[in-house]
Amino acid sequence: MATTVTTKPASPLAESKPEEPRNGIAEWVVTFIILLFGTSTIAQPFVIPTSSMHNTLMTGDHLIVDKLAYAPPGKLSSHLLPYTEVKRGDIIVFRHPVLLQEDYVKRVIGIPGDRIKLVNQVVHLNGKALNEPYIIHSVGDSSPYRDNFPEGSPEYAANPQMVDRVFTMLREHVDKGELVVPAESYFAMGDNRDNSLDSRYWGLVPRENIMGKPTIIFWSYDAPTDDLKDYSIHHMLDLAQHFFTKTRWDRTLRLVRGYPIN
Numbered sequence: 331m332a333t334t335v336t337t338k339p340a341s342p343l344a345e346s347k348p349e350e351p352r353n354g355i356a357e358w359v360v361t362f363i364i365l366l367f368g369t370s371t372i373a374q375p376f377v378i379p380t381s382s383m384h385n386t387l388m389t390g391d392h393l394i395v396d397k398l399a400y401a402p403p404g405k406l407s408s409h410l411l412p413y414t415e416v417k418r419g420d421i422i423v424f425r426h427p428v429l430l431q432e433d434y435v436k437r438v439i440g441i442p443g444d445r446i447k448l449v450n451q452v453v454h455l456n457g458k459a460l461n462e463p464y465i466i467h468s469v470g471d472s473s474p475y476r477d478n479f480p481e482g483s484p485e486y487a488a489n490p491q492m493v494d495r496v497f498t499m500l501r502e503h504v505d506k507g508e509l510v511v512p513a514e515s516y517f518a519m520g521d522n523r524d525n526s527l528d529s530r531y532w533g534l535v536p537r538e539n540i541m542g543k544p545t546i547i548f549w550s551y552d553a554p555t556d557d558l559k560d561y562s563i564h565h566m567l568d569l570a571q572h573f574f575t576k577t578r579w580d581r582t583l584r585l586v587r588g589y590p591i592n
Contacts (some may be wrong), residue, residue, distance in 0.1 A: 373397055376423055376433060376544065379558040382520035382527065383435060386421070386464050386586075388578070390558060392549040393435075393586060395423045397542035416441065416516060416540060418455075418591035424518075425539040428491045428532055435544065436528050436535075437464075439591065440517035445508040448479040451523065454508075455591065464589055469524035476523075479530050480504050486531045495533040503534075516540070543588075550581035 378391040387393070400416055416422065418438055426432045440446045445456050451467065453460045475482035484496055503510050511517050515534035520526025529535065553576070557565035568576070 373542075373545075375548070376435070377558050378435065379555050381468070381525055382522050383421075383437070384468065384522045385466055386437075386521045387435065387544070387547075388550060388581065389555060390551045390553045390578070391547045391581065392551070393423075393544040394546050394548055395542045396545045399543045400540055416537070417588070418444075420543060420588040421586060422516075422518065422535075422543055423541050424535050425541065426532070427534075427536060427539060428489060428495060433541065436518035436520055436526070437588070438516050439519050439529075440509070440511040442511050442513045442515060444511045444517070445505075446479075446511065446517055447481075447508045448477060451477045453519075460591060462589075462591075465521050465523050467524050468522050471524070473524075476530065480509050481507065484531055486527060489532075492532040496531055499529075499533045514538075544586040546586060547581050547584045550578035552576040552578060 374395050374397060376393045376395045378387045378389055378393070381389050399414060400422075416438055418441055420438045421435060422438055423433055423435050426434050439453060440455065447454050449459075453462065473485060475484055480500055484493070486492075499509070503512055509517065511534065514537040516537070517529045518535050519528045519530070551569070551573075553565060553568065556562070557568065
C-alpha cells in the first residue's frame with residue numbers, strides 16, 4: 331500500500347545578503363602561514379633553548395627550519411627545488427643520536443672522509459688550521475679533551491649511552507691522532523666552543539637524523555632555558571608583562587646563513 335506524505339508548502343527564502351568581497355592578499359598570507367607552520371614536511375618552527383650556538387644563534391631565537399633543503403631529489407622535484415648536499419659550515423637541525431625526542435642545532439665541521447683534530451682550541455681540518463670567525467670562547471678555561479680533541483678522555487659522562495657512543499667513535503674512527511669521519515656521518519660542533527655538548531661528547535650525526543637547515547629568525551625573545559623548553563605558566567606571565575621589552579627586535583626576520591669551510 332502506498333504511503334502519502336503531506337508536506338507544507340516551502341516558505342519563501344529569506345533574502346540573502348550579498349557576500350562581502352574577500353581580501354585576496356590576506357587570505358593568501360593566512361594560507362601560507364597555515365601551510366608553513368602546519369605542514370611538518372615542508373618547514374617547522376624551532377626555538378634555540380641553550381647557549382651552545384652563541385653568538386650566531388641566541389637563546390630564545392625562534393627559527394623556521396627548511397625541511398626540504400637536504401631531502402633526496404626526485405626526477406621532477408630536482409629541477410624545481412634547491413636540494414643540496416650537507417656541506418661543511420652548514421648550520422643543521424637534527425634528531426639527537428641518543429635523545430631521539432630532542433632536536434639539536436649545530437654547525438657541520440666535518441663531512442665523510444674528513445680528518446679532524448683540535449690543537450689548543452683550533453680546529454684542524456685535513457691538515458689545515460681553520461679560521462672560524464663565528465666561534466666564541468665564553469668560559470675561558472682549559473680542558474685537555476675539549477680543546478685538543480680527540481686526545482684525552484671526555485669529561486662529560488652524565489648519559490651512559492652517550493659515553494658508549496663517543497668511545498665507540500674514538501675507538502673505531504681515530505687514526506694517527508685524527509678523527510676520520512665515516513660514510514653517512516657528520517661531525518658537528520657548537521659555535522660556543524667552551525659550552526657546547528656536541529660530537530666531541532656524543533659522537534657523530536647520522537645522515538638520516540638530519541632534518542633540515544634553519545633559514546630565518548622570525549622572533550627572538552630573551553628568556554631562560556627552562557622557560558623555552560616547556561612553555562610554563564611563568565613563561566606565559568613573562569610574555570604578557572615583557573613581550574615588547576624582551577623581544578630582540580633587531581634579530582627579527584634575520585636570515586640564518588652557514589659559513590663556507592674549505
